Amino acid sequence: MKSLILLTIMVLLSMSYTEARTFRVITRTESHRAHEEEVELENLISDTSFDGKYFKIVKGKSSEAIAFDAPKDLTFRAATTYFHLTKARNYFINHVKSSFVSQSEKITVRIEHTNQFSELGHFAHDNLDPQFNNALTIPAGTGLSSRGIQPWGTEIWFRPQKKVHISDLNVNNLQSQEFKVLMRGFRNQIHMQSLQRFLASSISILIAGGTPHPFSPDNFMRTAGSSVIMEFGYQFYDPIAKATSRKWYWLDTALVPEIIYHEYSHAALSDKLELSHSTAIIEGMADFFAGQISGSPKLAKHIKKYNTFNGKNAKRKQDYMIQFEMGDYANTDFVFGLLWEVKNILGQEQGEAFMYELRNTITTNSTIRGELVEGLIKTCEKVCKDPFNDKIIILKALNSRGI
Numbered sequence: 085m086k087s088l089i090l091l092t093i094m095v096l097l098s099m100s101y102t103e104a105r106t107f108r109v110i111t112r113t114e115s116h117r118a119h120e121e122e123v124e125l126e127n128l129i130s131d132t133s134f135d136g137k138y139f140k141i142v143k144g145k146s147s148e149a150i151a152f153d154a155p156k157d158l159t160f161r162a163a164t165t166y167f168h169l170t171k172a173r174n175y176f177i178n179h180v181k182s183s184f185v186s187q188s189e190k191i192t193v194r195i196e197h198t199n200q201f202s203e204l205g206h207f208a209h210d211n212l213d214p215q216f217n218n219a220l221t222i223p224a225g226t227g228l229s230s231r232g233i234q235p236w237g238t239e240i241w242f243r244p245q246k247k248v249h250i251s252d253l254n255v256n257n258l259q260s261q262e263f264k265v266l267m268r269g270f271r272n273q274i275h276m277q278s279l280q281r282f283l284a285s286s287i288s289i290l291i292a293g294g295t296p297h298p299f300s301p302d303n304f305m306r307t308a309g310s311s312v313i314m315e316f317g318y319q320f321y322d323p324i325a326k327a328t329s330r331k332w333y334w335l336d337t338a339l340v341p342e343i344i345y346h347e348y349s350h351a352a353l354s355d356k357l358e359l360s361h362s363t364a365i366i367e368g369m370a371d372f373f374a375g376q377i378s379g380s381p382k383l384a385k386h387i388k389k390y391n392t393f394n395g396k397n398a399k400r401k402q403d404y405m406i407q408f409e410m411g412d413y414a415n416t417d418f419v420f421g422l423l424w425e426v427k428n429i430l431g432q433e434q435g436e437a438f439m440y441e442l443r444n445t446i447t448t449n450s451t452i453r454g455e456l457v458e459g460l461i462k463t464c465e466k467v468c469k470d471p472f473n474d475k476i477i478i479l480k481a482l483n484s485r486g487i
């Protein structure tokens with residue numbers, strides 16, 4: 085008996101020496117506020133840097149993983165992205181049983197990365213319109229051996245934050261207004277353009293020395309989700325300064341869980357939804373899964389209230405508009421709201437499986453009124469429990485929104 089106690093003490097002592105490494109990351113409280121928490125990171129393969137089995141977090145153009153002893157602002161962002169990317173990956177493997185994700189190659193994740201994406205060169209020149217306040221997922225490339233450019237796999241890029249003064253955001257005289265009012269102005273003025281893209285385009289114009297204009301540069305590929313989810317992430321992402329009542333706006337995308345989920349969803353869906361450019365379809369699908377991964381009842385409520393497909397606070401003019409059918413982002417919020425609503429009709433579990441299956445019947449370039457609707461119906465025939473009645477209910481919901 086004595087020796088058993090001794091043994092137990094020895095085992096306990098030895099355990100305390102192999103203490104797990106923990107990292108500070110941003111997570112959500114139950115009321116969805118951002119806060120800092122100590123967590124353990126799964127599947128790291130290095131003892132000294134953010135190099136894991138499925139993700140390697142690097143800074144800018146580097147190919148070396150960020151060291152654990154790098155400056156804190158860097159390790160904080162590296163740990164936060166690693167933590168939430170792992171959560172998103174686990175979601176796709178455990179919830180929707182994605183064999184594509186479980187077989188996918190390790191993803192390189194770049195933080196504090198300002199270069200634009202070049203399909204041939206991987207990174208555009210450093211001086212070419214550096215990027216801030218956004219994030220994007222890039223497709224794999226073959227490289228260019230004659231120029232010494234190595235092939236690369238799918239990557240996720242997070243830009244550094246850069247503050248934009250409210251007077252530079254092209255929203256009429258809102259200088260002393262609060263965030264909610266700013267959002268209303270923003271929504272009214274620019275018809276569902278993403279908040280993220282909006283902030284990014286403002287800063288880009290400021291750097292170029294011009295007057296900000298929300299419909300500016302064409303070079304924002306795959307940088308946005310719908311405004312409803314970005315807006316929500318934005319309101320709840322800053323643990324230090326309050327997001328409301330301030331005059332400076334920025335998006336520190338590597339610290340916003342919903343943006344991290346959104347970007348990972350692009351990668352996870354890319355077996356069918358090609359990452360060639362941003363469309364309402366792929367942004368809406370990535371937002372849908374970001375919402376699912378987040379699993380926040382508060383986010384669900386927010387979507388219900390503000391989604392432009394069926395929300396209480398959605399304005400009539402934010403309904404589907406045919407003239408925006410092929411516009412980059414114009415109907416993103418609408419598509420997201422539509423998918424969310426169809427999920428609610430089918431119920432959480434069936435709805436989730438349905439949306440994952442949906443990617444087989446649509447493409448990045450699908451039209452909303454034609455191919456997306458057709459895809460929904462085809463998918464229902466395949467996976468709905470009661471296809472005949474469920475199809476009628478879905479079509480009814482679409483009809484009521486002018487589709």
Ligand SMILES: [Zn+2]
Nearest residue numbers: 306307308309
């Ligand atoms: Zn996106």
